[in-house]
Amino acid sequence: MFGQFLREGAAPHPYALYLLGAGAVLAVLVALFGQWGALPMRVGDAGVAVERSAGEVDRLGWCDVNAVQLTATALTFRSPGTVVSIPVRAQREAAARALAEARTRIPGKVTGIQEKALPKPSEGAGRVLTLEPPQIAGLRCKASDKVITFERDARLCGRCGEVYHKDDVPRRCATCEAPLRA
Ligand SMILES: [Zn+2]
Structure with missing residues (x-):
């Protein structure tokens, strides 16, 4: 169905x-839990998302991303209607994973970001979730x-x-x- x-x-x-x-x-999502105080982030087939609270997820699909920006504090994905921002200190693993995924999925949108701006994501960081339909x-x-x-x-x-x-x-x-x- x-x-x-x-x-x-x-x-x-x-x-x-x-x-x-x-x-x-359908797919899996990786939930990456960072340090105290940071909201859980999701990175996977459905794009990048932030869990605001239980059941409330702000999601931005890869196909809708029209700009990616990396500053000293955050990796930010933008579409005309949604912004998902990953704090690079508190959520370093999530940011690394999101940038690596973006390089594979939407390479044209991340050409301006330095190759080694974030570390390689480590396998096993976070938790695998099954994506809802x-x-x-x-x-x-x-x-x-x-x-x-x-x-x-x-x-x-x-x-x-x-x-x-x-x-x-x-x-x-x-x-x-x-x-x-x-
Ligand atoms: Zn495609």
């Missing part, structure tokens, strides 16, 4: 993508502008989360250029 992520496969090509069956686990009905296909009425008709780019109608999936993602079909 859920929209299907086009996931990156391990073989044969590193960027090859394949379809997950409907109803399969995304709210897709009512969104428009990025390629055809068709309104997606049924979630089963949706296909999501596994790299940036861009949304397509199943009949209009382009060869390459219009947002991040990931190959979506052979």
Whole structure:
């Protein structure tokens, strides 16, 4: 019943993508808990997010990010409607993970940020969460502008989360250029 992520496969090509069956686990998020006082951050297939309180998550999908900025105090992701800011001291692991993910998923948006501005993210930092099914009905296909009425008709780019109608999936993602079909 859920929209299907086009996931990156391990073989044969590193960027090859394949379809997950409907109803399969969609994705995982990494929740990165920092030092005392900092809000938990989430980084993963659904983008970057901050947990304001239980059940209240401000999320910014990779495909919606139009600017990334790194200052001495914060790594900030912006879209026209949402800003997610990760404090680089209190949430260093989260910031490192988010920057590394952004370099892979939306490389064009982080070209201005120094290669070694943040350390490599360490495996095992944070906690893995299962992503809730995304709210897709009512969104428009990025390629055809068709309104997606049924979630089963949706296909999501596994790299940036861009949304397509199943009949209009382009060869390459219009947002991040990931190959979506052979
Ligand atoms: Zn994409």
